[in-house]
Amino acid sequence: MSATVSPLAPKTFASLPALRGVRMATASAGIKYKNRTDVLMMVFDAPAAVAGVFTKSKCPSAPVDFCRTNLPHGTARAVVVNSGNANAFTGMKGRAATELTAKSAATAVGCGENEIFLASTGVIGEPLDATKFAGVLDQMHADATGDFWFEAAKAIMTTDTYPKVATRTAEIGGVKVTINGIAKGAGMIAPDMATMLSFVVTDAAIDSSVLQSLLSAGVEPSFNSMTVDSDTSTSDTLMLFATGAAATDGQARITSAGDPQLDAFRAVLNDLLKDLAIQVARDGEGATKMLEITVTGAESDAAAKTIALSIANSPLVKTAAAGEDANWGRIVMAVGKAGEMADRDRLAIWFGDVRVAVNGERDPSYSEDAASAVMKKQDIPVKVDIGLGSGKATVWTCDLTKEYVAINGDYRS
């Protein structure tokens, strides 16, 4: 955890209520350092439905492989998350470590190892000594409590400067259900599920296949639309669990993704995912500015997203933002390099409400002062209209500062 909180941190944090069917505990297992909280255990009182999306990296961590293997089983009894060691690029030792951790957790909970899910963040390439979990998971299972969300969010932080939490409620068939989510991540964040870690739990009764459908769709305009540095982690994990406790209030289990009773739930779930994703982007390493980049008029939504990400990942756009420089020439550059259809002479660009370029040249009424005033703000909306079609997309990113270089370069691993 950094000593300095990001200037883009939320002013207040949502208060997450206890959620029926799930309890949590943290502990110090001494994975990398002594006497530092480095394990979170999330326990489901009854088998919970489970869905997950993971890094698209071709070199995923051992826990990502482990979760992918267990996911088809469809139910979860516990999640074990550690920091200090990513258990990534650890070969056969890494697989053995996940198996041992799962065995320890399954013994503590009294369930099958295929109902355990794992996530690890920290050093890559260092063997993880999973024997350290054996002593603590039993106690964690005994200690786990429901009113522990904020502590859980803090426990999974690494270079994060603040915990990421969000909560929503919705009704399914007249029964109120709650969704709580936590996330961590500050650097090595980019689409393709570079979200580092996020765990979302609802007390709704929903089949795992439906959950997976909701999650796979919901991740696109949220976590997959934000980028800090274009780098993709080996460990990114976003999981959604449904304890089903709301069934005791009479909520009929949802078994089809097309069920219209799910509409309100889907909307608030997507809103929560976007909330968490933006919180992660706002904690980008060294960030002082938040850019919301909207591309309209592209050939397709996919093309719009490619262009928006080309802008969001451009070091020159991001350093200009850090310098409060209304440098729209760099936006043109980033549109041009995206590789998607673009007609220079139809392009229009806005910073906030200030149109700086139109019809392929500087806006005739361009005001340097007005554009600069937008750049001085903490939140900078950038809009680009490609002028070719109706494809649109919005992505979020932060600026690139000397502090980013310091965080990632001023130390030896």
Add this chain to the structure above:
Amino acid sequence: MSATVSPLAPKTFASLPALRGVRMATASAGIKYKNRTDVLMMVFDAPAAVAGVFTKSKCPSAPVDFCRTNLPHGTARAVVVNSGNANAFTGMKGRAATELTAKSAATAVGCGENEIFLASTGVIGEPLDATKFAGVLDQMHADATGDFWFEAAKAIMTTDTYPKVATRTAEIGGVKVTINGIAKGAGMIAPDMATMLSFVVTDAAIDSSVLQSLLSAGVEPSFNSMTVDSDTSTSDTLMLFATGAAATDGQARITSAGDPQLDAFRAVLNDLLKDLAIQVARDGEGATKMLEITVTGAESDAAAKTIALSIANSPLVKTAAAGEDANWGRIVMAVGKAGEMADRDRLAIWFGDVRVAVNGERDPSYSEDAASAVMKKQDIPVKVDIGLGSGKATVWTCDLTKEYVAINGDYRS
């Protein structure tokens, strides 16, 4: 020109001989500033064969469009290069400016406007007042001299901290020919000054179609294999001219790219292009380290290059280099995100001669001290073996430092 020369600058510069058939002059046209050298004119005494490769940006500058239009004509009589204004994203005014510049140059030289080639770097989106060229091009044509290569290289510098020059000789059919080249570029788009430019001239007698074939192939393992910040300028231009003066020594004109008499020439041309490209990469904005990244064992050469560029463009790899951190986990991350076939458990990674990872995990004989010693050097070779096939590629990049952020963010445009 920066006050501080890059620590990676060459210790000595090649001395470029005058080359028969081409002369150069520089002048101050007052494009952006008064009394600053801002125009280079390169004049060919007789029509020279010409080839070019240009930015792949979908939003190219007006001079790039102009050159692309003239290229099929196949001969050049003059090149006009200005700094201070990129004439990019300037709409119809930009086209008019290229036409007026070409007309002024053609009048000065006494040739067709389709034998003129143009390049501009500088501010994007600002209309270029091409009337300023009219007064100076006549005089430049009169003053142009052959022994002017180093001055020409200096004249096209913007944020460059040193001029880039290279020269080679070869024999074609027993006749000695010379190739001279100059380049500029430090970031893909520097503060106000856009672009990578390079002009290469030989006195060999070679058809333009053959030149184009040589250049299109030669650019791949050289300029297209180096990256400073992954950003692509709207103005990148690399042109190759052949004055044909060696015909007076009896060199029979080369009319086929497959002509075996071209072998030696092709080899030294490729070597010169690589030399210039590396000089550009070594002048990367804020650079303190040079990374040569070689990927072997990929599915194909193209896959190897994609993986190598994923490593070379990763902010986390580049900041680690700046911090002299032997952080091979970030190399694994960059291989994983490249999207090409990779098997984590066959991967091997070297810093210099020190193998740090093999068979999907840390090398059993890994020495932190040995790896760190490599990272302390100015030139850092990184090798990654994917272990799947025989595809290979080498790319060059520099580190990402606070100075890069300062150069690109610490000012208002």
